[in-house]
Amino acid sequence: MKKFMHRFAANRGALVGLAILCLVILTALLCSVWYEESPWSMVAEPLLKPLSNSDYPLGTDMLGRDLGAGLAYGARVSLMVGVVSTLVAVVFGILIGALAGFYGGRIDDLLMRFTEFFQTIPQLAMAVVLVAIFTPSIYSIVGAIAIVSWPPVARLVRSEFLSLKQREFVQAALVIGQKPARIIFTQILPNAMSPIIVTASLMIATAILTESSLSFLGLGDRNLMSWGFMIGAARTMLREAPLMSVLPGIAILLTVLAINLIGEGLNDAMNPQLRKRGE
């Protein structure tokens, strides 16, 4: 574990990413302390320029809502949607992939055709359709993102299982009489975790982008302020008040960038091929 931290810390980009992400998480945790008012409430005159009023340093939008509060509460929504939908997708993907990879044959064929069915539909289009059918709410958004993002996990887990299944320690587990479920969860899965974790970290970034796209299209949860909604609302005034769209845009950019950097760092730290000799 110490060695792992050491290798991770050797990657400067990953450390920068981690710093930015910590900042975003802190904002998400403390937003209700900093901004007692709801981000939806009109607190000042509309279209206040940033840095012109010390109470609202980031200015207000066309309805007089505090942009700062919006960004802070948006961080909460983005992270929550990103993490929860990825968790759901990863758990489902592991289940499908593990079964397909471990048993092979007919089961593998069946599960992989099912997976390909989801993979052939464009992700965003399917998410839009799903949210539209189930009416926009935080649950339908998380569910839709999970449904469109599990197939790559399933394929990854399957390929890991296919190669690990051939390893002698798995055959040894079979020979000593362990049951399939035990072999899957105690022998193979722990050895397949590194690439899964790396993929999951990158999926969080994609999920945040998808949520923003949905909100931009007006399919966000009506009760939750999110970055995508802010850009969508501000786009009509792009010429008059460009910062209204640019600020949440930068928030998305930085968060996604940070998570990608961390993912790359995890990959470098966990990938045994890249490890130096003798470690």
Add this chain to the structure above:
Amino acid sequence: MSVQTTQTAPPLLRIEQLTVALPAGSDRPHAVKDLSFDLRAGEILCIVGESGSGKSISANAIMGLLPNYLKPQAGRILFQGRDLLQLREDELLALRGKDIGMVFQEPMSALNPLMRVGEQIAEVLAVHGAYPGPARQQRVLELLHFVGLPDPATLKDAYPFRLSGGQRQRVMIAMALALEPSILIADEPTTALDVTTQAQILALIKRIQASMGMGVMFITHDFGVVADIADRVAVMEKGVLVEQGPAEQVLNRPQHPYTQRLIAAVPHRDNDSPAEEAPTDPVVLEVKDLRKTYVTERGLFVRKRVVHAVDGVSFQVRRGQTLGIVGESGSGKSTIGKCLLRLTDIDGGQLVFNGTDIAPLSQAQFRPMRQQLQMIFQDPFASLNPRHTVGRSITDGPVANGVPYAEAERKARELLRLVELDESAFDRYPNAFSGGQRQRIGIARALALEPQLLVADESVSALDVSVQAQVLKLLQDIQQRLNLAMIFITHDLRVAAQVCHQIVVMHKGRIVEHGTPAHVFDRPQNEYTQRLIAAIPGKHWSPVGASVALT
């Protein structure tokens, strides 16, 4: 080669006090230290040592092929009056291939898979600007013919994947010889090959050396090979040259204790092999007409291919007896092991274990019986889960079969002592152990279930010869103490001769010979077995003689 001329002539290659440092944090400070030896024209010098003894590093230092983290610190490598360590890269380039040729261990990966073999040989010539024009193609054909490849005109247009391992190694040798170098360095050139192929390649190297009068530096770990081809031998231990001298002297009257230990560990047939009496112990496993066929799936454009891996094999194993299954790669011997443990489906035949046919049982029905048939795997580095402690690896089996954990743990600690490991190994991870120690852990894991039949699939092939001898002894001890039936699958006839009571010889999925070691080795009936026995390296040399002479 006449000894008089070679003694007086100056050496082809002289290595003086060569020292190569290992990077900080390695298990020893130097890869090779104060290494000095001469290579003379017209001799085969064998460098022998176990893995990590620095023999390949010395060869790579001569060729200037050391990786960046290894730097020669001191010493000289003199060739034609020049110190190779002082040469620039472009000067070395002119030398490599032209004056010093090299043959590598792995013929599968040393050839470019996307280039026809003729082109690859022609490239060596082109790099050095030799044989311009149509003469080049002529030379390629000549070389292919010289290394004994059939039909050079067709073969030069073949891609490497169409050739067998032995043929590829011949192509590698042809490449190394293309410019008639004065030195040929061969780094374990036969280790990846089957024993009959190995015998052919050794004969080829010897023939070439004699006809071209080169100096050959032959790196190997196998004393049988040494006995077959060496004129002189240099023995290396942990980067230090401990003994060198004429082959006859080193093999039969070794001076250094390390050489003596190595030679004593060479597997050989015991002269006091068990008497040939009809065995009366109860039969534990009887295999009747076992069949296993691999069928490659038929695709839209792919024809179906059928391989009979195991084709009507029958044998029986008795309690307290070891049955050896020997054969070359592709003979189906490992498939038999997998079939016995139901790690693969079988296509026909009966596996009668203690009176029950286990062949038709489903995996779930067979699972309760698994503890009576255990397996020791080939690769000590892949057979233990890297994320589990040794203790967990050993206790997993009993726990899966309903033994309470506390008792399984007590048993595991006991077994660790039985396989001569420290009890503290229980809480450590596999990466803290060497190959031989891991193999002992694998044995403990198999024994934890108190099996009646133990299948060892190439269980000592990946180990150095001295470790191999220890593990073999441990297996024999345990078998006698627990009165187990054992099936010992191996490609090494010498190992089989040492540990088995009965031997079956496999060839292309069928048993071609069956009998006691004395029968199989001294009076082989089948033509294939005769070839196989004839190909064992170092037949005319007996390590027993050497160790007896010592005492």
